[in-house]
Amino acid sequence: MISERRRSPRQVLARLHSRHVLHAYLFIAPVIVLFGIFRVAPSIQTLLYSFYKVELLRGRFTFIGLENFYSLLTDEIFRKATVNTLTYVTTIVPISAFLGLILAVLFNAKFHLKEFFKAVYFSPMVTSTVAAAMVWWWMYNPQFGIFNVLLKLVGVPEQPWLMSSHMALPSIIIFSVWKNLGYNMIIYLAGLQAIPQQFYEAATIDGAGALRRFRHITIPLLAPTTTFLLIYDTILALQVFDQVFVLTGGGPAGSTNVVVLDLYRQAFERYNFGYAAAEAMVLFLFIMAVTILQYYYSKRYEVAY
Amino acid sequence: MVRSILVPVGRLSLYLVVGAVAALMILPFYWMLITAVMPAPDILAFPPKWIPTRLTLEHFVAAFAKAPWLTYYWNSFVVAVGSVSCSLLFGLFAGYAFAIYRFPLQNFFFLLILGTLMVPVQVTSVALYIQLSKIGWVDTFLGILAPNFASAFGVFMLRQGIKQIPVDVIEAARMDGAGEMRIVLTIIAPLIKTTLATVAMILFLGSWNDFLWPVIIINSSDLRTLPVGIALFKDPYGNINYGPLMAATLISTAPMLVAYVISQKYMIRGIALTGLKG
Numbered sequence: 001m002i003s004e005r006r007r008s009p010r011q012v013l014a015r016l017h018s019r020h021v022l023h024a025y026l027f028i029a030p031v032i033v034l035f036g037i038f039r040v041a042p043s044i045q046t047l048l049y050s051f052y053k054v055e056l057l058r059g060r061f062t063f064i065g066l067e068n069f070y071s072l073l074t075d076e077i078f079r080k081a082t083v084n085t086l087t088y089v090t091t092i093v094p095i096s097a098f099l100g101l102i103l104a105v106l107f108n109a110k111f112h113l114k115e116f117f118k119a120v121y122f123s124p125m126v127t128s129t130v131a132a133a134m135v136w137w138w139m140y141n142p143q144f145g146i147f148n149v150l151l152k153l154v155g156v157p158e159q160p161w162l163m164s165s166h167m168a169l170p171s172i173i174i175f176s177v178w179k180n181l182g183y184n185m186i187i188y189l190a191g192l193q194a195i196p197q198q199f200y201e202a203a204t205i206d207g208a209g210a211l212r213r214f215r216h217i218t219i220p221l222l223a224p225t226t227t228f229l230l231i232y233d234t235i236l237a238l239q240v241f242d243q244v245f246v247l248t249g250g251g252p253a254g255s256t257n258v259v260v261l262d263l264y265r266q267a268f269e270r271y272n273f274g275y276a277a278a279e280a281m282v283l284f285l286f287i288m289a290v291t292i293l294q295y296y297y298s299k300r301y302e303v304a305y
Numbered sequence: 306m307v308r309s310i311l312v313p314v315g316r317l318s319l320y321l322v323v324g325a326v327a328a329l330m331i332l333p334f335y336w337m338l339i340t341a342v343m344p345a346p347d348i349l350a351f352p353p354k355w356i357p358t359r360l361t362l363e364h365f366v367a368a369f370a371k372a373p374w375l376t377y378y379w380n381s382f383v384v385a386v387g388s389v390s391c392s393l394l395f396g397l398f399a400g401y402a403f404a405i406y407r408f409p410l411q412n413f414f415f416l417l418i419l420g421t422l423m424v425p426v427q428v429t430s431v432a433l434y435i436q437l438s439k440i441g442w443v444d445t446f447l448g449i450l451a452p453n454f455a456s457a458f459g460v461f462m463l464r465q466g467i468k469q470i471p472v473d474v475i476e477a478a479r480m481d482g483a484g485e486m487r488i489v490l491t492i493i494a495p496l497i498k499t500t501l502a503t504v505a506m507i508l509f510l511g512s513w514n515d516f517l518w519p520v521i522i523i524n525s526s527d528l529r530t531l532p533v534g535i536a537l538f539k540d541p542y543g544n545i546n547y548g549p550l551m552a553a554t555l556i557s558t559a560p561m562l563v564a565y566v567i568s569q570k571y572m573i574r575g576i577a578l579t580g581l582k583g
Contacts, residue, residue, distance in 0.1 A: 020406050023485045027402035028414055030395040031455045038433065038451045039421040045432035056435060106323060111316070119569040120327045123334070126565045126572065128514040130532040131558045134539065135337045138547050144349045146336055153352060178330065186577040239427045242516045246536055260427050260517070267431045268521055280428045291423055 050281045054273035068278035078279060080254050081262040084169060088258065089237040092176050097229050099177065100184025101222070105214070107185065108192045122182035129179065133246035136175045137162070140247070165255035168248050172256055175243055184229055191225030192218070224298075231294040238286050259283050334562075340551035341365070348547055364548035365556070368538075371549065374556050376527055377534040383446060384519075384530055385512040388453035389505050393463075395455045396504070400463030401489050405475060418457045426452050426518050434521060448522040449530070453512060459504050466500035467493060503575040510572075513561060531557040 050069070053062040072078055103121065107114065124132060139146045140161040148158040161171045195218065203213050241260040244250060250257035250265075259279060267276035340348050341364055343357045368374065402408075403415055426433070433452060434443070442448035470493065478488045494501065516532040523529055529537070538553050565572060 020485075021408045024402045024406040024408040024411075027398040027406075027485075027489075031399040031418060031460060032414060034395070034454045035418060035421055035457070037436075038454065039424070039429065040417065042429035042432035042436055043421075043424045045436065046429055049432055049435070054435065056438065103326065106319060109319065111319060111323070115570065117323050117327050118573065119565075120330050122569070122573050122576075123562070123565060124330065125576065126510060126561060127558055128516070128532050128535075128561070130514075130516050130536050131554045132333065134535055134550065134554050135333045137539070138340065138551065139333060139336060141547075144547075146332070146353060149351060149353050178333070182330070183576070186573060190577055239425055241427065242532075245516075245520075246539070263427075263431070264517070264521070267434070273431050273435060276431045280431055284424060284428045287423060287425070287428070 046277045046280050046284075049274050049277035052274045052277075054277075056271060056273060064274070068275050071275065072278055072282065077254060077257065078259075078262055081250075081257040081259050082282070084256060085238060085240065085258045087169065088173060088176075088240055089234055092173050092180070092237055093230055093233045095173070095177055096180045096184045096233060097188075097226065099181055100229070101188050101226075103181070103185040104188030104192055105218075107189055118186070121185055124179045125182045127179075129242035130246055132179060133175060133243040136178075136243075137247050140171055162248050163252060165252045168252060168256045172243055172247055175247065176237075176240070179243075180233065184233070187229055188222065188225060191222050195221045227294070227297045231290060231297070234290050235287055238283065238290070337551045337554055337558075340547055341555045343548070345548055364552035367546075367549040368552040368556065372534055372538055372553065373527070374531075374534065374553065377529055377531045377557070378560075380446075380528060381513055381530040381532075384449050384453075385509050387446070387450050388456075388512045389508045391450075391454045392456040392459045392508055393501060393505055396459035396463045397494060397501070398489055399455075399460045400465075400467050401493055403460070403464045404467040405472075418460055422457050430518065430521055437522065443522060444524045444528060446528070449519050449528075451522075452518060453508075453515075456504075456508055459508060462500055462504050463497065466497040470496055503578070506572060506575055510561070 049061075051063060051065060053064050053067075055061075107118065142148055142158065142160055142163055145161070147161065151158055160167055162168050199217050199221070200213055203217055208216070239260055240258050241264070244256055244258050244261050245264075248256040250261050260283065263276045263279040263283070266272045266279060339354070339357050342360050342362075343354065344359050344361045344363070347354050347357065347359060399418075403411065429452070437443050437448050437451060442451060474492065474496070475488060478492050483492070514532060515530070516536065519530045520533050520536065523533060535553060535557050539550060
């Protein structure tokens with residue numbers, strides 16, 4: 001320390017700068033090494049194992065080429081899981097975004113207890129999906145659950161909810177909308193508050209009504225927010241697992257089976273690791289497709305304002 | 306005239322809509338709470354008892370008799386604290402390097418880190434499990450922590466935070482002879498404590514609620530985290546006993562809900578600004 005003080009500040013800086021490359025590598029080393037071992041390597045291995053028959057207990061790895069993927073093509077259960085996942089994604093994403101937008105518009109007005117209501121709407125978001133789904137599992141109970149009790153009180157026929165292969169997936173979607181609505185609302189609210197007030201004032205002077213102002217100012221200027229939400233929600237929805245595991249376990253009759261649940265079953269209940277790796281690759285392809293879409297869309301909106 | 310009527314009507318309908326949706330949002334929490342504290346016959350009463358007339362702790366006693374909830378708490382806590390503190394410490398140094406230094410392959414390494422966000426644990430779980438089984442980390446705390454020792458999101462957020470700091474601050478510290486390590490820990494860290502707290506909160510929440518990876522890597526019941534404990538508490542053979550189940554759910558969600566009630570404004574802002582994914 002003392003010897004460094006004696007040099008001129010310029011010399012000290014020069015010395016420090018030359019040492020910075022070393023510092024830089026030293027500082028990023030923990031993250032790079034940990035990610036290399038626990039994130040990057042397994043990513044590559046997933047691709048690799050998808051071409052293998054993996055027998056973990058015997059420690060035997062047999063190369064079988066594209067056989068896992070061929071089997072996937074004729075696997076009715078996996079096909080159903082993929083269709084269910086895509087149905088889930090294409091319903092929950094627009095519904096959450098649409099309802100989130102409407103709520104955000106309401107919350108953009110000034111009213112009493114706004115912060116309290118905001119906190120209430122957001123509370124499912126911070127709750128564990130497993131715990132929340134467990135409560136819904138009880139509420140969906142066909143005999144004593146609150147939903148059917150309420151229907152009975154107003155004289156509507158009781159519904160089978162999770163017990164029916166037609167209603168189980170919609171029931172899971174309703175749960176997920178409840179869980180994610182607050183997030184969509186908060187993001188839209190932030191987007192709304194970023195729109196300059198002058199646009200609305202100018203449009204009002206020009207005689208545009210509330211609905212036209214919403215259609216021609218709010219919607220277009222929220223486009224970047226909408227894009228972000230749709231992409232983010234889609235990527236998360238593709239990975240849906242927790243609520244399906246708790247609410248239905250994929251049933252009845254595979255009507256709510258999803259890709260990650262099937263992957264989990266194949267790998268950790270039936271020990272078909274190679275086959276599960278191939279399923280994981282299919283999931284990855286979906287995520288990659290959405291990410292590429294995001295890349296192009298975010299470029300388009302870079303000059304939105 | 307018309308306007309003076311329309312405005313209060315609009316106000317009223319606003320409150321009606323906002324209030325009705327709020328009731329729907331809160332219903333599951335309320336239902337969990339009253340199911341947990343009502344005697345068994347009252348739970349199944351028709352019409353439903355919205356306000357419990359008799360209170361009981363029997364369901365909590367039953368829940369504790371069936372599963373070691375304090376152990377689950379401890380496990381969740383250890384895993385969350387472990388992953389948050391490692392992610393913050395490593396992320397702070399990596400974020401500093403990416404924000405302040407210029408070095409060969411900088412962009413490559415940065416994109417490599419961000420690229421891991423595209424390959425979530427849902428995709429890598431199979432290979433990660435095989436890898437960890439080779440080094441004996443299956444069914445250990447280290448195994449649960451393995452994919453969460455560092456966080457790409459953390460590195461990114463901390464780099465953004467450090468970029469806001471004027472370079473003069475760092476230059477001045479260097480002139481005073483402070484080493485780089487000391488600069489990061491004693492000068493940078495306090496300056497970005499808001500970012501650090503936000504990242505810590507989001508990572509803690511993510512770890513606390515994480516389910517898929519823990520349920521894969523844990524076999525023994527004394528290593529279960531809270532979500533795993535809850536999910537496996539449900540009787541798979543349909544033997545319905547909702548009181549203890551809701552008591553267990555309440556036990557596992559209560560701390561996070563209390564933390565949320567205390568700091569909701571801050572938590573909502575943090576999550577809205579950064580997204581939730583760890």
